[in-house]
Amino acid sequence: MNSVPSILVVDDEQIVRDSFSKWFREDGLKVSAAANAAEALQQLQAQKWDIILLDIKMPGMDGMELQGRIKEIDPNATIIFITAHATVDTAVKALKEGAFDYVTKPVDPDYLSHLVTNAIKQRTLTTENLKLKERISEFCRVDDIIGESPQMQKVFELIQTVAKTDTTVMIRGESGTGKELIARAIHSNSNRRYFPIVAVNCGALPEGILESELFGHERGAFTGAQYRRKGKLELADGGTLFLDEVGNIDMKTQMDLLRAIETKQFTRVGGNDNIKVDFRVICATNTDLEKAVSDGTFREDLYYRVNVFTIFIPPIRERKGDIPVLANYFVHKYARAIGKPITSLLPEAMDTLVRYNWPGNVRELENAIERAMVVGKPPAIRPEDLPYQLTEKNHILPTGSLAAVEKAHIASILEQNKWNISRSAEILQIDRVTLYNKIEKYGLRKPSAG
């Protein structure tokens, strides 16, 4: 809001426009007047007005219709209706349509003074509220999702597409790929962002506990339930419920959850009252849900209910181009956190990171960088600062031909099994003769003792 509040008076009677304008001008307000809807719209498009005094009855477009058009231009416009003979109907209609208040001509000067003061206060609060929300939105941005690869760009596109809707989202990806971060990004970009996102790790809780965790319980519902407790569904009211490892939910809880998702109603454990909630569901899993459905361990109806819009997060080994970006991001993150002036990785260290296959995905990469930041010395991380398993040659996927990968893999298995041929062949799922042939072919040699 500007330092001097502004008022636009819209009335077809010049004497009314002049009287109001003069009155407000003496208050030091910025005032302008419009004789009809067209003039008013023209002024509203040219600049924002804090308060709009609007005559209900005007030739052409009347005040009610004009209010709709004004709200299209400025949804937060503070409108006060002016009417000669207020009826309850017109007053109620005006307020229902979003007007701040209405005044009947002639208005008591004291009433007008208070009304305008209150309207200015509300306008100030609304403006401040919007600014604060914008700042909250900035805080809500999920910076930790890093990725420049085409696969991750596609993921970002999908987040933007689905965030504003209320559609149930299924996030799939290996452990450590950042499924919860994606869920938080969807929530932060949704209209529910001012309400909480409540995460439940369904895989970490035993059967009875998960049920109570989700739906809450009444006092005395079970041994130890000394107090009534709200469940995650209630806590997520207005916001988002994030069900991580959804494939691990037991069959009974699946049934209750399905009902709660479909009806947005549930009862607490040990309770009778129906509790209404409004939440959006985002699920995540790294298990094969389709197989679970065919095995009968995951309800088919729940599967179709939660598997509406799927986002697949590719493992990091399938988007090697993101590794340097992620690594540099984590270096800067931990440099700030631990106050160490390490700003980069030596090219050999970066090469080690890129060639590693990262079974633990981004989480493993972050842990590796965090460790290197602790043990390393400024100004850059060296290969020896990285965790041992990364620098172990056998664990690094060689670049180049398929034969090179096969050679490295066989060497790794042999080393892990101390060159026990039978054991190594078993792990490699080939017979001993084939393994001997491959050892011969790739020139692998058993390290000499001592």
Place this chain on the structure above:
Amino acid sequence: MASAIHILNGSPIGNGPLQELSRNVGKVFGVRTYVTSARLNLDLAYDPSRRQFNSTALLVQLLNSFPGSEEKKIALVGVDLYIPVLTFVFGEAQLDGMAAIVSTHRLSNEYYGLQRNDGLMFQRLEKEIVHEAGHTFGLYHCRHFECAMRSSTYVEEIDLKRSSLCEACSARLDEIR
């Protein structure tokens, strides 16, 4: 810059009691003041449906009576004033102009069913004259509750304020000059 304020008295109050009051007004603005009897044609501003007098119409009449004058003219009337959008006004001024009108009608205790108190009524009148004169000098309403430029919609609010300007309004007046 105006060098004088002329108080044109058309109210039931005699010119004598207004002399001291006008001197105080002159001190606030640093100008000479004159009190003379003058009557506006009230009939032209009367609205029978409201049984009140349109202050804007009287203000126009006042302006037309002194074309080209640069000295401030404050007309006093004893009738109830209104502007079309408000139920009543204590007075009306031409913002940064040369004329203003002030009514004594709602300034007396009798109007509110209270005992007559001429002293209080003169204090109120002085404050309202300073207020409307302030507008003619280009001053806006002030938030300081004791400043004469504070907007008053109730007579009790007039009683709360002083007949002088606050520091901010005095400074603004100096700037205007």
